[in-house]
Amino acid sequence: MQQTEQKEQQHEILPNEMFEIVGRKEEESEKINKPILSNWQDGWLRLKQNKAAVISLVVILLIVVLSFIGPYFSEYSYEQTNYEKVYSEPSGEHWLGTDKFGRDQWTRLWEGTRVSLYIAVLAALLDILIGITYGAISAWKGGKVDNIMQRIIEILVGIPNLIIIILLIMIMRPGIMTIMLAMVITGWVNMARLVRGQVFKLKTQEYVLASRALGASTSRIILGHMLPNTLGIIIINLMFTIPSAIFTEAFLSFIGLGLQEPLASLGVLINDGFQSMRNQFYLLAYPAIVIVALMVCFNMLADGLRDAFDPRMRK
Amino acid sequence: MKKFILVRLVNILITLFLIATLTFFLMKTLPGSPFDEEKLMNLSEELRMEFYAKYGLDEPLHIQYFKYMGDLVQGDLGLSYYYKEQPVSSLIMDRLAPSALIGLQAVVLGLSIGIILGMVAAFRHNTGWDYFTMIIAVLGVSVPNFVLAAFFQFYIGLKWGILPVAYWESYDHSILPTIALAVGVIAQIARFMRNEMLEVLQQDYIITAQSKGLGDWVVLIRHAIRNAMIPIVTILGPVVVSLLTGSLVIENIFSIPGIGSLFVDSIKMNDYTTIMGLTLFYSAFFILTMLIVDILYGIIDPRIRVHGKE
Numbered sequence: 001m002q003q004t005e006q007k008e009q010q011h012e013i014l015p016n017e018m019f020e021i022v023g024r025k026e027e028e029s030e031k032i033n034k035p036i037l038s039n040w041q042d043g044w045l046r047l048k049q050n051k052a053a054v055i056s057l058v059v060i061l062l063i064v065v066l067s068f069i070g071p072y073f074s075e076y077s078y079e080q081t082n083y084e085k086v087y088s089e090p091s092g093e094h095w096l097g098t099d100k101f102g103r104d105q106w107t108r109l110w111e112g113t114r115v116s117l118y119i120a121v122l123a124a125l126l127d128i129l130i131g132i133t134y135g136a137i138s139a140w141k142g143g144k145v146d147n148i149m150q151r152i153i154e155i156l157v158g159i160p161n162l163i164i165i166i167l168l169i170m171i172m173r174p175g176i177m178t179i180m181l182a183m184v185i186t187g188w189v190n191m192a193r194l195v196r197g198q199v200f201k202l203k204t205q206e207y208v209l210a211s212r213a214l215g216a217s218t219s220r221i222i223l224g225h226m227l228p229n230t231l232g233i234i235i236i237n238l239m240f241t242i243p244s245a246i247f248t249e250a251f252l253s254f255i256g257l258g259l260q261e262p263l264a265s266l267g268v269l270i271n272d273g274f275q276s277m278r279n280q281f282y283l284l285a286y287p288a289i290v291i292v293a294l295m296v297c298f299n300m301l302a303d304g305l306r307d308a309f310d311p312r313m314r315k
Numbered sequence: 316m317k318k319f320i321l322v323r324l325v326n327i328l329i330t331l332f333l334i335a336t337l338t339f340f341l342m343k344t345l346p347g348s349p350f351d352e353e354k355l356m357n358l359s360e361e362l363r364m365e366f367y368a369k370y371g372l373d374e375p376l377h378i379q380y381f382k383y384m385g386d387l388v389q390g391d392l393g394l395s396y397y398y399k400e401q402p403v404s405s406l407i408m409d410r411l412a413p414s415a416l417i418g419l420q421a422v423v424l425g426l427s428i429g430i431i432l433g434m435v436a437a438f439r440h441n442t443g444w445d446y447f448t449m450i451i452a453v454l455g456v457s458v459p460n461f462v463l464a465a466f467f468q469f470y471i472g473l474k475w476g477i478l479p480v481a482y483w484e485s486y487d488h489s490i491l492p493t494i495a496l497a498v499g500v501i502a503q504i505a506r507f508m509r510n511e512m513l514e515v516l517q518q519d520y521i522i523t524a525q526s527k528g529l530g531d532w533v534v535l536i537r538h539a540i541r542n543a544m545i546p547i548v549t550i551l552g553p554v555v556v557s558l559l560t561g562s563l564v565i566e567n568i569f570s571i572p573g574i575g576s577l578f579v580d581s582i583k584m585n586d587y588t589t590i591m592g593l594t595l596f597y598s599a600f601f602i603l604t605m606l607i608v609d610i611l612y613g614i615i616d617p618r619i620r621v622h623g624k625e
Contacts, residue, residue, distance in 0.1 A: 251459065255563060295458070299457050
């Protein structure tokens with residue numbers, strides 16, 4: 001007691017009278033100071049911090065925009081030949097030179113980029129559409145249906161993709177649609193497996209049971225509850241599928257199974273460039289730079305997206 | 316284990332049977348023919364029939380199919396249409412050596428460099444080494460191997476003249492194609508190894524080993540590396556696939572007489588029997604590799620024991 005008084009006098013501790021009971025204010029303590037972020041906003045915030053991914057996104061957008069407006073900067077069309085100006089070096093008139101038929105390489109480069117991107121994106125989207133349907137049905141039905149559907153996938157996985165693609169393209173005539181379809185026929189398997197795994201996991205979740213108890217139909221549960229929760233992996237997979245589709249298209253064109261003249265794609269351009277590499281290296285260099293830039297950026301963006309939306313995967 | 320292998324073998328046979336059937340009928344529906352149609356038409360009726368008979372084309376489709384399958388079981392892939400008189404099987408055998416050499420060299424090179432890079436990157440996490448490895452890994456999977464091969468050929472072969480540009484004459488001729496193939500493998504393995512290693516380094520047994528007072532190197536060699544290397548077996552499948560596809564273009568670029576260039580040539584020449592033979596060969600090779608990978612995995616990692624049912 002005495003001690004306390006002493007300390008009070010020395011101002012070491014404050015007297016009780018100076019305190020006032022404030023009580024607990026529920027609203028204050030439970031108040032959320034930051035705006036509520038959805039999973040998507042959260043992922044976007046994380047993605048923005050990944051410099052490599054942001055730069056990749058910007059470069060991809062730049063290439064996409066150029067592939068649309070690029071050809072308009074030049075007065076030549078991609079199929080316009082000029083036999084007096086065959087293999088001319090890059091100059092003010094032809095920014096990236098001309099090829100073996102005197103066609104403007106700048107225009108062909110961006111036309112080709114657009115065709116390659118078009119094939120890749122469409123193939124990836126179709127992959128996903130088929131993959132989701134197949135995977136969701138397989139997982140949702142379960143049992144015998146699942147068993148049979150998985151056996152089919154097992155057999156498909158056992159066949160080297162590229163061989164099937166090559167055979168299919170040999171049968172159908174090479175063209176944008178053919179290349180795309182051939183890639184889709186083998187490409188959806190991966191997506192189907194991913195979606196199946198995810199739906200299997202979600203199937204036993206309580207909120208799905210609750211939704212079913214409230215009388216939701218199967219399609220509603222799949223579209224309304226499961227799909228949004230699978231969208232993350234789907235988008236990540238899409239981003240990994242696009243560069244591999246770009247590669248496959250270029251690869252096919254390179255071995256002579258790609259688009260036919262005068263159509264251009266990155267693969268066709270690289271093939272043409274390779275043929276005349278000895279003296280006209282610029283014909284190979286520019287399409288090669290564009291394809292490498294696209295592949296690097298898509299891969300890095302995909303990595304970034306995976307880190308952002310699937311933090312468990314982060315390393 | 317025995318039952319597992321048996322089930323897989325049955326599955327493999329079914330798959331190969333399906334592929335053989337599929338390719339057979341696909342090839343039959345193909346437009347165009349490898350023969351010079353005009354010359355054929357100029358032949359007398361008798362000679363033409365004889366010609367068809369030699370390649371077994373005079374019989375109805377289903378008979379042709381059964382014949383083909385029957386021969387297939389005995390390892391006979393038929394006569395090549397383009398390379399006159401040559402059986403496809405001997406054609407493949409003749410061309411196998413260069414492809415096998417380049418493929419094996421690329422696997423060895425890719426595995427050794429990839430594993431070392433990945434380990435160093437994980438051990439020196441977030442340092443220059445790590446970033447260097449990650450850049451190599453991203454570039455390695457992003458740069459298409461035929462683009463890389465073309466650049467190698469242009470700079471190293473043509474401009475600087477360090478190594479031969481193309482053809483298959485001496486051992487030096489295999490160096491550039493090997494490197495061009497290996498870069499993708501290095502990237503895949505390095506990235507995988509780095510992630511595995513980072514995971515392993517966080518495990519309790521590593522902390523235990525460190526707290527026992529073991530030195531960094533002992534922990535690394537005795538505990539970390541051995542555990543991190545087990546899963547490498549699982550990506551051998553994708554690695555083999557990328558080598559197979561890579562060989563198609565790279566053998567073409569460097570004019571190597573291997574099976575990859577044989578395949579591309581036979582596509583260009585409409586040489587159907589060779590295409591069918593090689594398709595089967597590639598599929599069988601791929602499927603058997605997958606089987607070996609699965610069996611190896613079970614042997615190396617005692618935590619994973621395959622049982623009969625799946």
